[in-house]
Amino acid sequence: MSTIDPAATRTSPPTVSRTAGKTQAALLVAGSCMPVLGAVLLAPVLPTLNQVFADTAGVAILVPLVLTLPALFVALFSPLAGYVADRVGRKQLLIIAMLAYALFGTAPLWLDSLGAIALSRVGVGIAEAAIMTCCTTLITDYYAGQQRNKYLGLQTMVSALAATAFFALGGALGSISWRTPFWLYAVSAVLMVPMIFKLWEPAKSQAHGPMATKQPVPWRQIGAPAAVTLFGGIVFYALIVHLPYVITGLGVTDSGLIGAAAAIASLATAAGAISFRYLAKLGTRKLLAGAFGLAAVGLCLVSVAGSVPVAILGAVVASAGTGVLLPTLLTWAVNGLEFSQRGRGTGIWTGTLFIGQFLTPIVLGATAAALGNLALALGALGLACALALLLVLVRGPRFVSVSR
Numbered sequence: 539m540s541t542i543d544p545a546a547t548r549t550s551p552p553t554v555s556r557t558a559g560k561t562q563a564a565l566l567v568a569g570s571c572m573p574v575l576g577a578v579l580l581a582p583v584l585p586t587l588n589q590v591f592a593d594t595a596g597v598a599i600l601v602p603l604v605l606t607l608p609a610l611f612v613a614l615f616s617p618l619a620g621y622v623a624d625r626v627g628r629k630q631l632l633i634i635a636m637l638a639y640a641l642f643g644t645a646p647l648w649l650d651s652l653g654a655i656a657l658s659r660v661g662v663g664i665a666e667a668a669i670m671t672c673c674t675t676l677i678t679d680y681y682a683g684q685q686r687n688k689y690l691g692l693q694t695m696v697s698a699l700a701a702t703a704f705f706a707l708g709g710a711l712g713s714i715s716w717r718t719p720f721w722l723y724a725v726s727a728v729l730m731v732p733m734i735f736k737l738w739e740p741a742k743s744q745a746h747g748p749m750a751t752k753q754p755v756p757w758r759q760i761g762a763p764a765a766v767t768l769f770g771g772i773v774f775y776a777l778i779v780h781l782p783y784v785i786t787g788l789g790v791t792d793s794g795l796i797g798a799a800a801a802i803a804s805l806a807t808a809a810g811a812i813s814f815r816y817l818a819k820l821g822t823r824k825l826l827a828g829a830f831g832l833a834a835v836g837l838c839l840v841s842v843a844g845s846v847p848v849a850i851l852g853a854v855v856a857s858a859g860t861g862v863l864l865p866t867l868l869t870w871a872v873n874g875l876e877f878s879q880r881g882r883g884t885g886i887w888t889g890t891l892f893i894g895q896f897l898t899p900i901v902l903g904a905t906a907a908a909l910g911n912l913a914l915a916l917g918a919l920g921l922a923c924a925l926a927l928l929l930v931l932v933r934g935p936r937f938v939s940v941s942r
Contacts, residue, residue, distance in 0.1 A: 556738060558680035563689045565733050566680075569632070569673040570693050571700040572639055572726055573666040576608040577895075578701050579719050582709035586716040591652040600652050604659055606896065611663025612670065613892035619668040620675070620885020624878055627739050628672045628679065635668035636730040643723020662723070667892075669726075671885045678872050678880060679740045687818040690865040694811035698861065701778070702804040706797070740877070755875075755882045762935070763871035764890045766826070769926065770867055771894015772901055773833050774860040776919055777803055777840065777853050779898050783912055788846050799846070803853040810861020817862065818869070823934040825866040830927040832859025837920030841913045856920075864891075870935060 587601045594600065623631050642661030649655050677689050704722075711718040777784075781803055782796050790796060810829075817825060836856025843849035871887040872880060905915035 566673045574697045574700045578705045579708040583712035583716045594652045607659040608663035609896045612667045615667035616885040616889035619671040620882040623881030632672035635665045636726045639665035640727035646720045675881045675884045688815045691811045691814035694864045695808040698804045698807035702801045767867045767890045771891045775895045775898040803857040806854040806857035807861040810858040814865040822870045826930045829859040829863035830923045834920045834923035841917030
């Protein structure tokens with residue numbers, strides 16, 4: 539794992555023409571929830587889609603793709619979104635992406651072909667790539683030090699809570715019709731209006747253009763955080779995706795109890811994200827070590843759990859660790875970047891995180907097939923987290939604090 543020059547962490551964000559406050563933070567954090575909405579909102583209606591399009595060739599593949607395609611295209615297009623953000627400006631791209639998200643997201647309300655619906659989800663993913671990259675970049679542009687840590691932690695916390703809320707909301711709306719949940723994608727058009735009036739380009743927006751992207755991204759600096767984020771993304775989403783299967787495997791059939799277990803884990807993620815603001819002074823190395831340590835203990839507990847309370851306890855411990863993990867990785871990735879590199883750096887980081895999300899069911903599914911069951915696969919991931927902990931202690935980033 540490569541290291542970062544301590545001087546790099548002292549890079550201050552450019553002065554902005556206005557001072558950003560809670561309104562700007564609220565809009566950017568809310569915008570960051572759009573990829574979460576795209577990821578979980580439709581999960582409750584997938585069985586219904588299987589029934590509605592039962593006569594469609596390849597329905598067994600196309601229906602899951604309706605849920606997972608956006609994450610794949612966030613992963614693929616986030617680096618490009620970062621390039622465009624550095625070249626033409628963050629706000630302009632964000633506004634266009636919010637409108638595109640609403641258009642592509644609500645398109646299935648009028649589409650009758652499963653193939654066309656899946657294609658619309660590609661558009662959702664590309665819009666999400668730009669939204670996530672621009673919202674995160676603007677947070678790092680507008681804020682510094684403890685304020686930046688506060689809002690990056692808040693971004694993870696709100697996203698975790700939103701996942702639980704959107705899952706429940708998707709189920710409630712899906713009981714009306716399989717099309718009804720798609721109306722929620724119009725919320726981005728509503729958010730777009732205050733974004734137009736309350737957000738602005740940072741003062742150095744005149745640096746946007748061909749010259750802005752001639753300064754290369756420092757791969758020696760961003761490479762290590764991106765690589766760790768790829769693994770961290772798998773760890774972060776492991777229980778989000780697979781905890782319901784674990785609870786079901788313990789003999790629980792009550793969907794309410796399964797949902798409650800997922801909600802408790804989400805709250806633990808939120809608590810970990812909130813704590814980042816106060817723990818940031820410990821430094822990236824200690825935070826990464828602590829996060830991977832909690833994930834290792836929690837995943838191993840889930841792996842050996844013989845009862846629901848033990849499985850939930852393990853999920854809480856692991857989720858608290860991953861709640862700290864995400865803002866730590868992001869801060870490590872962007873803290874030393876110059877203003878003209880920040881969009882591309884954030885885009886690369888976002889892309890690797892969502893590649894991890896997309897790979898999570900594939901990696902754990904293959905590991906479960908090789909080892910014999912999902913519990914052993916989660917235990918193996920816990921051991922991998924323990925190894926990551928050791929690597930961080932031996933070769934981790936050397937700078938002292940992520941609070942600057």
